[in-house]
Amino acid sequence: MNAISKLAIVPFVSVDHMMKLVLKIGVEKFLTDLSTYIEEDFRRWESFDKTPRVASHSDEGVIELMPTSDGTLYGFKYVNGHPKNTKDGRQTVTAFGVLSDVGNGYPMLLTEMTILTALRTAATxxxxxxxxxxxxxxxxxxxxxxxxxxxxxxxxxxxxxxxxxxxxxxxxxxxxxxxxxxxxxxxxxxxxxxxxxxxxxxxxxxxxxxxxxxxxxxxxxxxxxxxxxxxxxxxxxxxxxxxxxxxxxxxxxxxxxxxxxxxxxxxxxxxxxxxxxxxxxxxxxxxxxxxxxxxxxxxxxxxAIEDFSALRYVRDQLPGTGLYEELDLLADPDEPRDLFGMLLRCEKAIAAA
Amino acid sequence: MNAISKLAIVPFVSVDHMMKLVLKIGVEKFLTDLSTYIEEDFRRWESFDKTPRVASHSDEGVIELMPTSDGTLYGFKYVNGHPKNTKDGRQTVTAFGVLSDVGNGYPMLLTEMTILTALRTAATxxxxxxxxxxxxxxxxxxxxxxxxxxxxxxxxxxxxxxxxxxxxxxxxxxxxxxxxxxxxxxxxxxxxxxxxxxxxxxxxxxxxxxxxxxxxxxxxxxxxxxxxxxxxxxxxxxxxxxxxxxxxxxxxxxxxxxxxxxxxxxxxxxxxxxxxxxxxxxxxxxxxxxxxxxxxxxxxxxxAIEDFSALRYVRDQLPGTGLYEELDLLADPDEPRDLFGMLLRCEKAIAAA
Missing domain, CATH: 3.40.50.720 (NAD(P)-binding Rossmann-like Domain)
Known part of the structure; x- marks a missing residue:
């Protein structure tokens, strides 16, 4: 099979990588720099698509999606809130998020956001x-x-x-x-x-x-x-x-x-x-x-705009750090209309291997 | 640093793994089995939380989130639609999705859904x-x-x-x-x-x-x-x-x-x-x-319910196939309230290394 195309790759920041990124930058500098991103986005508040979070409630807690966009970038966060989770050694709140390019809809970053949310909440x-x-x-x-x-x-x-x-x-x-x-x-x-x-x-x-x-x-x-x-x-x-x-x-x-x-x-x-x-x-x-x-x-x-600021900040800090993995998240056939053909070529490659 | 805890791990199905899963099962059997999951979920339609997709429109296209839940599982899909993408060799539509446990809000599966959406659309x-x-x-x-x-x-x-x-x-x-x-x-x-x-x-x-x-x-x-x-x-x-x-x-x-x-x-x-x-x-x-x-x-x-069926089907097929990676997506401190301490322990581990 062909090597995975660059277009198909999304950088992924794991929890381990996020911790290392925060420590590399320094907690106080990270918070200070992040706060300037948040201020910048609050200052241009009116340029954002805004919607209350999309919540799915249950007896045990809530799962929410928090999307927003400034017309150039799109971000969303998945976050849960389950107060009883600590009984099983789980976090009450965990989160991850995605930053995308509005121009082509492709995700540019997938990242853990449990730690990042703690930082953005404090910075805000x-x-x-x-x-x-x-x-x-x-x-x-x-x-x-x-x-x-x-x-x-x-x-x-x-x-x-x-x-x-x-x-x-x-x-x-x-x-x-x-x-x-x-x-x-x-x-x-x-x-x-x-x-x-x-x-x-x-x-x-x-x-x-x-x-x-x-x-x-x-x-x-x-x-x-x-x-x-x-x-x-x-x-x-x-x-x-x-x-x-x-x-x-x-x-x-x-x-x-x-x-x-x-x-x-x-x-x-x-x-x-x-x-x-x-x-x-x-x-x-x-x-x-x-x-x-x-x-x-x-x-x-x-x-959501605070998460957007945080996603933007992390995206800007990543280059050169090596603190991310490359995730094969997006199907990328040689010819965009030939999704089924991609499957057939994979079959041939498996048979030939 | 401690090995990543089981609780923090989310199975991830890449595009490559999805193709191999479809081929392993067989395209026709995959579609037939998936259609029984879709029928099953349509039959219990009234038990689902339903909402029109949450769309962010721009001149170039749309980015959408499609969540739903049956009270036990929660699923959502991220999907874009950008008609001009094929000019740059990109897909018009790409997608990925997540299946979560409503009881604790933790994601149980992250998967590519470009190929999976093509299959679920056809099966539906x-x-x-x-x-x-x-x-x-x-x-x-x-x-x-x-x-x-x-x-x-x-x-x-x-x-x-x-x-x-x-x-x-x-x-x-x-x-x-x-x-x-x-x-x-x-x-x-x-x-x-x-x-x-x-x-x-x-x-x-x-x-x-x-x-x-x-x-x-x-x-x-x-x-x-x-x-x-x-x-x-x-x-x-x-x-x-x-x-x-x-x-x-x-x-x-x-x-x-x-x-x-x-x-x-x-x-x-x-x-x-x-x-x-x-x-x-x-x-x-x-x-x-x-x-x-x-x-x-x-x-x-x-x-969204069709995507939910597809996520459910993939989740059920994965065990034993090895066709997924383990993603360190969720922060999991030893003590749930000690998120900052996890960061400090990471710092010590780096210093000691």
Missing amino acids: SAVAAKYLAPKEADTMAIIGNGAQAEFQAMAFKAILGVNKLRLYDIDASATQKCIRNLTGLGFQMTACASGQEAVEGAHIITTVTADKQYATILTDNMVGSGVHINAVGGDCPGKTELHQDILTRSDIFVEYPPQTRIEGEIQQLAPDYPVNELWEVIAGQRSGRRDGRQITLFDSVGF | SAVAAKYLAPKEADTMAIIGNGAQAEFQAMAFKAILGVNKLRLYDIDASATQKCIRNLTGLGFQMTACASGQEAVEGAHIITTVTADKQYATILTDNMVGSGVHINAVGGDCPGKTELHQDILTRSDIFVEYPPQTRIEGEIQQLAPDYPVNELWEVIAGQRSGRRDGRQITLFDSVGF
């Missing part, structure tokens, strides 16, 4: 905080110390210089894991015995718990004036983290309102409750933080 | 014809002799015993390619000089042209009573093959009306024009062909 939070958090912010509470916590910490340090962490999780071993992983990376860390203790003195409050249905991780009395809340964990229908009174005291910033109203903290509010679109702030069309008393809230759910 | 056409074509049918006209033509011929021979082909294409070299490929496979073939000549004496008329915008491959006078029309080529908005008068003389059978009304021949008709759902015929809830004078029309556009 830090981008939002860059525009919304108080200027002098150097202390962040992180409530929920699971898989996303360290990534949030690294992104806020790399992009905003936040280096004091106040950590709390209902499971103290999660906090210990987080401290162990971040030791030696330039943080002052305090393990806290409650959410209330964690938020004391924090300029930024990150909530990133999992597995909860309409939980109240933050109550109204815990949130003082001037704080920025980075609400990451409430990200699907029926899953929220903040008491409703906090929402009504805050200026709320969201990624894509039609999706956030279904999935975010604001699912607790009326469907026409006024919210601000983050892209407008980044594009200079709307102010971010106005003053030192304002409570700002980034109601993060994760949107 | 043959299944429809089994219920709709005249019983004695042994002669089929195929108008359009491109990439799909031989697959249609093979499916109709394997599943219905149709062994006389009357072939026409505006490009005579396409017809010659088709005859060359099918020689020795048990067909009597006639190359025809026009569509009119091709349909003479045919019990089944398959239209499977490409690249045309609102073309009229069949005009009303070409279609006699008692014929079954298998309209495969008209499959996206603005692309049809049949004159409207044929539609109004026929009993029309479709896969999923909300999608076919956008993409199929019936986009030429009023949005409430009565059509029959093929699954109801297969499930015994509606009659197929009633008599020898009736014109039946299968307005095929291709639906």
